[in-house]
Amino acid sequence: MSDDALFEFLCRMGDNTLVLGHRVSEWCGHAPVLEEDIALANTALDLIGQTQMWLGLAGEIEGKGRSADDLAMRRDVWDFRNILLVEQPNGDFGQTMMRQFLFDLWHLEMLKALSGSSHDRVAAIAAKSVKEVQYHVERSGDTVIGLGDGTSESHRRMQAALDLLWPYVGEMFVPDHIDAQMSEAGIAPDPGELRATYDARLAEVMTEATLTIPDSGFAHKGGKSGMRHSEHLGHMLTQMQWLQRAYPDATW
Amino acid sequence: MYAQMVKSEATQEDPEKLATFQARIDAGEKIEPKDWMPAGYRKTLIRQIGQHAHSEIVGQLPEGNWITRAPTLERKAILLAKVQDEAGHGLYLYCAAETLGVSRDELTEMLLDGRMKYSSIFNYPTLTWADMGAVGWLVDGAAIMNQVPLQRTSFGPYSRAMIRICKEESFHQRQGYDIMMKMARGTPEQKRMAQDALNRFWYPSLMMFGPSDKDSVHSAQSMAWKIKMNTNDELRQKFVDQTVPQAEYLGLTVPDETLTWNEEKGGYDFAEPDWKEFFEVIQGNGPCNTERLAARNKAWDDGKWVRDGLLAHAEKRSMRKIAAE
Amino acid sequence: MSSPNSAYPDTPETQTRPKRHEWPLWEVFIRGQHGMSHRHVGSLHAPDEEMAIKNARDVYTRRNEGVSIWVVEARHIAASSPSEKGPLYEPSESKVYRHPTFFDIPDEVGAM
Numbered sequence: 001m002s003d004d005a006l007f008e009f010l011c012r013m014g015d016n017t018l019v020l021g022h023r024v025s026e027w028c029g030h031a032p033v034l035e036e037d038i039a040l041a042n043t044a045l046d047l048i049g050q051t052q053m054w055l056g057l058a059g060e061i062e063g064k065g066r067s068a069d070d071l072a073m074r075r076d077v078w079d080f081r082n083i084l085l086v087e088q089p090n091g092d093f094g095q096t097m098m099r100q101f102l103f104d105l106w107h108l109e110m111l112k113a114l115s116g117s118s119h120d121r122v123a124a125i126a127a128k129s130v131k132e133v134q135y136h137v138e139r140s141g142d143t144v145i146g147l148g149d150g151t152s153e154s155h156r157r158m159q160a161a162l163d164l165l166w167p168y169v170g171e172m173f174v175p176d177h178i179d180a181q182m183s184e185a186g187i188a189p190d191p192g193e194l195r196a197t198y199d200a201r202l203a204e205v206m207t208e209a210t211l212t213i214p215d216s217g218f219a220h221k222g223g224k225s226g227m228r229h230s231e232h233l234g235h236m237l238t239q240m241q242w243l244q245r246a247y248p249d250a251t252w
Numbered sequence: 253m254y255a256q257m258v259k260s261e262a263t264q265e266d267p268e269k270l271a272t273f274q275a276r277i278d279a280g281e282k283i284e285p286k287d288w289m290p291a292g293y294r295k296t297l298i299r300q301i302g303q304h305a306h307s308e309i310v311g312q313l314p315e316g317n318w319i320t321r322a323p324t325l326e327r328k329a330i331l332l333a334k335v336q337d338e339a340g341h342g343l344y345l346y347c348a349a350e351t352l353g354v355s356r357d358e359l360t361e362m363l364l365d366g367r368m369k370y371s372s373i374f375n376y377p378t379l380t381w382a383d384m385g386a387v388g389w390l391v392d393g394a395a396i397m398n399q400v401p402l403q404r405t406s407f408g409p410y411s412r413a414m415i416r417i418c419k420e421e422s423f424h425q426r427q428g429y430d431i432m433m434k435m436a437r438g439t440p441e442q443k444r445m446a447q448d449a450l451n452r453f454w455y456p457s458l459m460m461f462g463p464s465d466k467d468s469v470h471s472a473q474s475m476a477w478k479i480k481m482n483t484n485d486e487l488r489q490k491f492v493d494q495t496v497p498q499a500e501y502l503g504l505t506v507p508d509e510t511l512t513w514n515e516e517k518g519g520y521d522f523a524e525p526d527w528k529e530f531f532e533v534i535q536g537n538g539p540c541n542t543e544r545l546a547a548r549n550k551a552w553d554d555g556k557w558v559r560d561g562l563l564a565h566a567e568k569r570s571m572r573k574i575a576a577e
Numbered sequence: 578m579s580s581p582n583s584a585y586p587d588t589p590e591t592q593t594r595p596k597r598h599e600w601p602l603w604e605v606f607i608r609g610q611h612g613m614s615h616r617h618v619g620s621l622h623a624p625d626e627e628m629a630i631k632n633a634r635d636v637y638t639r640r641n642e643g644v645s646i647w648v649v650e651a652r653h654i655a656a657s658s659p660s661e662k663g664p665l666y667e668p669s670e671s672k673v674y675r676h677p678t679f680f681d682i683p684d685e686v687g688a689m
Contacts, residue, residue, distance in 0.1 A: 002262070009525065018325075022320060025328070025375050026320055026333055028312065028319055028332060028335050028339075028586060028620055029313050029316035029335065029339070029551070030551045031555065032347075032551065032555020032556075032558035033554075033555060033559055033622070034309070034342060034343045034602070034622075034633040035621055035628075036395060036558070037339045037634060038339050038632075038635050038636050038637040038639075039310075039631070039632065040338070041332055041333070041336035041339070042635050043331055045329055045332055045336075048328055048329045048332070049329065051325060052326070062567070069325055069326075073323070085342045094558070108522040115255055135634075137493045142631065143562070143629065146561065146566070146628070147561045147562065149565045149568065150560070150563075151561050151564045152563040152565040153560075153561070154557055154558065156563075157557065162508025166414065236320075239321050240320060240321070243321060243322075243323040243381055244323055247439065248443050249439055250323075251434065251438060252323035252327055252381070252434060252438075252443070284586070285585050286584070286656065286658070336639070339641075340636055340639070343621060344619055347602070347619055347621070349600060350585070350620070351585050355599055356599070356622060357597060357599045411618075413619075416618075554673040555661075559600065559624075560598075560627065563598070563600060563624045565622035567623065569625065570625070
């Protein structure tokens with residue numbers, strides 16, 4: 001296993017939480033009800049904190065003196081390694097919560113596996129994160145159920161959100177050469193192995209939510225490899241990185 | 253302040269009850285929701301706590317404006333946590349108002365259709381990152397000045413909300429000043445941003461305390477009821493006296509050429525803000541009134557299906573539970 | 578909020594205003610540390626008890642304040658009436674012998 005591969009893997013973990021944390025933070029001050037506003041901010045704060053840990057470690061492994069902030073604020077789109085799902089726009093609140101749930105469910109299984117990583121630092125970050133994400137998935141799952149099984153309008157919107165985001169689920173489970181190196185070294189699981197648990201839990205929640213999982217195995221790819229992000233990511237970076245780019249000599 | 257120019261209601265009630273009520277307040281007792289209280293006390297409190305709560309909620313917007321552009325991960329987290337606290341403070345205050353017999357949704361509707369006001373300060377734009385520093389330092393600084401004495405207010409739920417808020421808010425002003433220190437000691441551009449932020453927020457911050465109230469009858473009634481603890485001018489003076497040395501420490505210039513230390517009164521003499529501008533902002537003509545109210549209306553309208561959906565689910569579930577029993 | 582013995586005042590909601598379809602109000606009680614009792618910390622709105630607990634976690638334990646949460650819908654709280662303050666509490670004022678300081682124990686007996 002090379003340090004390059006580990007760096008790549010850590011960027012995947014950190015970019016997922018960075019990009020999703022950013023998206024969720026966009027809700028601050030605009031949520032449907034105060035309690036949700038506060039809850040969304042907690043989720044975003046957890047994700048930003050996890051980003052600092054993953055990208056911090058990535059920078060150390062890389063050994064070129066880049067900090068978590070350098071990685072977050074000074075890389076361009078093609079260097080980002082997050083999955084496409086998390087960079088999708090917020091849409092309405094239902095779409096945001098559906099995206100959150102589809103991610104949280106994978107995230108939890110991933111972190112559980114990483115808690116037993118052969119790499120101590122990876123295991124430690126995962127162990128801390130897993131408690132936060134356990135709560136995320138409970139909350140997003142409950143909300144998906146509540147809105148799916150709510151009014152006819154909320155049901156319609158949640159089904160539309162699931163249909164829209166479903167093609168972005170597959171990417172989480174497709175292994176590549178980085179994953180192969182990680183699982184060989186006992187650092188991370190083969191993502192394909194997480195699918196069975198994910199599907200089982202997903203089916204339970206969607207049944208309770210009275211939503212239908214689309215009958216399609218199609219999956220968009222290109223986020224975690226960095227080959228082809230969606231157009232949305234670039235726009236997000238223009239905001240997120242603007243100050244650091246405009247005033248490169250400043251400290252904040 | 254967060255509650256500016258709250259009109260207090262005249263009261264026509266049984267003089268004996270009124271006297272007992274006033275005696276309780278004078279003795280420092282807390283009034284609790286189910287205790288007898290004059291209708292004017294109740295009305296004034298609903299108005300004041302409501303306006304305070306609305307200010308916290310609208311107050312999320314100017315700072316929320318920079319969350320997605322915060323320059324580092326740590327600054328982003330701190331700012332997000334701070335704005336989240338504002339939402340929490342609004343929530344506590346709405347709950348305090350609800351103990352007086354008005355619902356949160358009703359209060360919200362009155363904010364959204366303009367029947368109730370929020371603090372003038374949140375109608376000013378945040379244009380650079382230094383504004384996050386200035387808002388924390390000046391706006392939260394001014395708010396704390398008012399909120400600390402309000403912990404002793406006569407209405408129990410309001411007092412308890414204020415105690416919780418003050419405890420949480422202690423980090424807000426410090427994080428603002430921390431940003432100002434970084435900016436004021438940073439690159440020439442950062443320093444320029446810091447000075448510019450102080451220039452733009454100085455007078456609007458002074459306006460937060462409201463116009464001079466020494467002649468106001470309403471103010472006297474509210475002070476007798478201990479729902480207003482100090483006069484606007486007292487608090488404004490205290491704020492200036494506290495803030496000027498802090499600006500000097502940063503190496504920034506307060507945008508007031510008349511500012512001078514007055515040895516005799518032991519405080520600064522300073523220029524009044526432009527009260528015409530203040531009344532324009534209150535009337536809806538501030539730089540951001542339209543955007544702020546539009547943003548809150550959009551959040552409320554877009555959120556309706558969510559609130560209805562989750563409630564419908566809860567009702568279905570409890571029906572199913574009853575049916576199963 | 579409108580039962581005669583609720584914790585909050587009866588609201589004139591019935592006469593002048595139609596019943597509103599809002600998320601109900603919940604009272605939140607938090608156990609701050611193991612071994613302590615739950616204390617009332619505030620209120621919030623939620624569609625049902627599960628979301629009320631989750632919301633309480635998000636709203637009232639942002640600074641590590643709790644290890645256990647209770648929620649109860651505000652309208653289910655029965656409260657004593659303020660006018661009964663006298664009869665409810667004053668009788669106990671005369672039972673001074675219930676307090677340990679009522680009894681003088683000589684110093685030489687030691688701590689008791």
